[in-house]
Amino acid sequence: xxxxxxxxxxxxRDTEWTEILxxxxxxxxxxxxxxxxxxxxxxxPPTLQLVATSGLSPADARAWQxxxxxxxxxxxxxxxxxxxVWKPRHRFGHATGTAGRDGPPGSGLAVVPS
Numbered sequence: 001x002x003x004x005x006x007x008x009x010x011x012x013r014d015t016e017w018t019e020i021l022x023x024x025x026x027x028x029x030x031x032x033x034x035x036x037x038x039x040x041x042x043x044x045p046p047t048l049q050l051v052a053t054s055g056l057s058p059a060d061a062r063a064w065q066x067x068x069x070x071x072x073x074x075x076x077x078x079x080x081x082x083x084x085v086w087k088p089r090h091r092f093g094h095a096t097g098t099a100g101r102d103g104p105p106g107s108g109l110a111v112v113p114s
């Protein structure tokens with residue numbers, strides 16, 4: 001973990017914030033042993049806008065592009081509750097979690113608000 005932080009601290013000062021965010025996300029996903037990840041920012045009206053992904057296909061990312069804060073998706077729930085949310089066996093590519101099959105045993109969707 002310390003090596004990952006050192007790498008992030010070595011990024012040049014003029015690097016765009018979106019590139020720094022993508023790099024940090026890629027390291028967070030790797031550190032957690034995840035397959036993919038995403039970062040949303042709060043926007044007005046009360047929505048969550050996807051700003052960075054790591055390890056997701058374009059089709060999967062599109063399903064998470066804009067989320068209503070009042071929605072049932074795990075990111076919206078985490079923001080409303082102000083705490084982490086774990087959705088076991090959730091297929092990340094389906095924003096509502098209602099389409100398709102569940103993910104394999106032991107898989108899931110973890111969301112941490114900041």
